[in-house]
Amino acid sequence: MTVPHISYGRQDIRAEDVEAVVSVLRSDWLTQGPMVPRFEAALAKLCSAEHAVVVNSATSALHIACVALGLGPGDRLWTSPNTFAASANCGLYCGAQVDFVDIDLRTGNMSADALAAKLERADREGLVPKIVVPVHFAGQSCDMRRIKALGERYGFRIIEDAAHAVGGKYLSAPVGDCRYCDVAVFSFHPVKIITTGEGGAALTNDAEIAARMARLRSHGTTHDPARMQADPGGAWYYEVAELGWNYRMTDIQAALGCSQIERVHEYVARRTALAERYHRLLANSGLALPWCDPDCASAWHLYVVGWNEEASGLSRADAFAKLRAAGIGVQVHYIPLHTHPFFRKLGFRPGQYPNAEAHYARAVTIPLYAALTDAQQDIVVDQILRLAA
Numbered sequence: 001m002t003v004p005h006i007s008y009g010r011q012d013i014r015a016e017d018v019e020a021v022v023s024v025l026r027s028d029w030l031t032q033g034p035m036v037p038r039f040e041a042a043l044a045k046l047c048s049a050e051h052a053v054v055v056n057s058a059t060s061a062l063h064i065a066c067v068a069l070g071l072g073p074g075d076r077l078w079t080s081p082n083t084f085a086a087s088a089n090c091g092l093y094c095g096a097q098v099d100f101v102d103i104d105l106r107t108g109n110m111s112a113d114a115l116a117a118k119l120e121r122a123d124r125e126g127l128v129p130k131i132v133v134p135v136h137f138a139g140q141s142c143d144m145r146r147i148k149a150l151g152e153r154y155g156f157r158i159i160e161d162a163a164h165a166v167g168g169k170y171l172s173a174p175v176g177d178c179r180y181c182d183v184a185v186f187s188f189h190p191v192k193i194i195t196t197g198e199g200g201a202a203l204t205n206d207a208e209i210a211a212r213m214a215r216l217r218s219h220g221t222t223h224d225p226a227r228m229q230a231d232p233g234g235a236w237y238y239e240v241a242e243l244g245w246n247y248r249m250t251d252i253q254a255a256l257g258c259s260q261i262e263r264v265h266e267y268v269a270r271r272t273a274l275a276e277r278y279h280r281l282l283a284n285s286g287l288a289l290p291w292c293d294p295d296c297a298s299a300w301h302l303y304v305v306g307w308n309e310e311a312s313g314l315s316r317a318d319a320f321a322k323l324r325a326a327g328i329g330v331q332v333h334y335i336p337l338h339t340h341p342f343f344r345k346l347g348f349r350p351g352q353y354p355n356a357e358a359h360y361a362r363a364v365t366i367p368l369y370a371a372l373t374d375a376q377q378d379i380v381v382d383q384i385l386r387l388a389a
Contacts, residue, residue: 007329009191035254047176051210058187058200060247062090079133108137139299141170144180163187167268168299194260196253220244271300286311
């Protein structure tokens with residue numbers, strides 16, 4: 001039997017999404033029009049946050065969040081090694097030094113215990129970070145209440161890298177409400193919970209941080225007379241207040257986001273149902289299944305299992321290849337950042353963050369997305385059980 005290819009993640013585009021985009025294409029505004037603020041308002045409402053600033057990628061959102069919080073040369077940013085490069089690169093873009101905090105093997109998230117221990121040592125040495133970036137791996141929130149308490153004790157700012165977690169909850173409140181951070185960042189890449197094609201957002205409850213991020217995404221310019229140094233000579237007048245970038249989201253993308261966000265709870269509910277079904281169907285597989293923190297309601301961006309080489313008689317690499325050959329689009333999240341060649345050049349070395357490396361050594365991401373059918377999931381499970389037994 002030929003098994004159809006089932007990817008690990010996939011967007012869900014419906015007729016209403018197409019119509020939303022087409023309506024913008026037929027309008028007068030393809031960019032810098034009304035859809036961007038409309039999407040920002042919808043995001044802020046979804047997350048119970050005061051402000052949302054949408055941009056062309058989550059990487060851009062992380063960058064402008066760091067700049068808005070004053071990160072610069074001589075400063076330090078700490079993040080998780082179990083993440084994509086953007087979580088660390090945002091600090092490097094600012095000329096800061098980057099370091100990592102090892103993970104909790106149960107969740108794949110930054111360990112609050114490891115963070116506390118590292119901060120204690122850093123405090124004695126005068127090396128406390130200016131910013132900590134916890135990453136909500138696979139859609140499940142980090143222990144933000146404890147991380148926030150550490151931030152208050154040691155004086156660092158917090159950016160939640162919630163790229164995986166739009167629609168998730170922590171302590172019964174929406175991820176992105178910013179009660180435990182200065183800025184929370186989302187991604188709208190096609191494999192994420194909702195999509196704008198490419199895109200991201202930075203949410204905050206601080207009006208000044210929001211205003212600065214809005215300037216930074218658009219060349220550092222302001223059209224607000226209250227923020228100008230000179231009297232405007234006419235309606236055309238603007239000022240470049242600081243160095244910024246062209247990180248704007250288009251109205252085309254924002255229209256898609258406005259349409260998609262109306263289904264975010266539907267998407268998370270379906271992903272949750274699929275995750276629970278995986279829990280049941282793979283319960284006796286010998287695989288290490290994701291651990292669900294009772295304080296969280298994950299958005300279930302990813303479903304990552306730990307491959308059991310001893311029980312299966314197959315290496316993770318062989319199992320990965322066989323699943324791909326069977327049409328199952330598995331993936332691995334993530335190769336620990338400190339082991340990549342670029343970060344090795346910065347002085348990092350294998351063995352520094354053993355939990356992240358242990359997670360990587362057995363991690364396999366299996367298909368999970370809102371449009372995945374039960375029948376497709378059964379195919380995935382059947383192929384895994386054939387190899388895992």
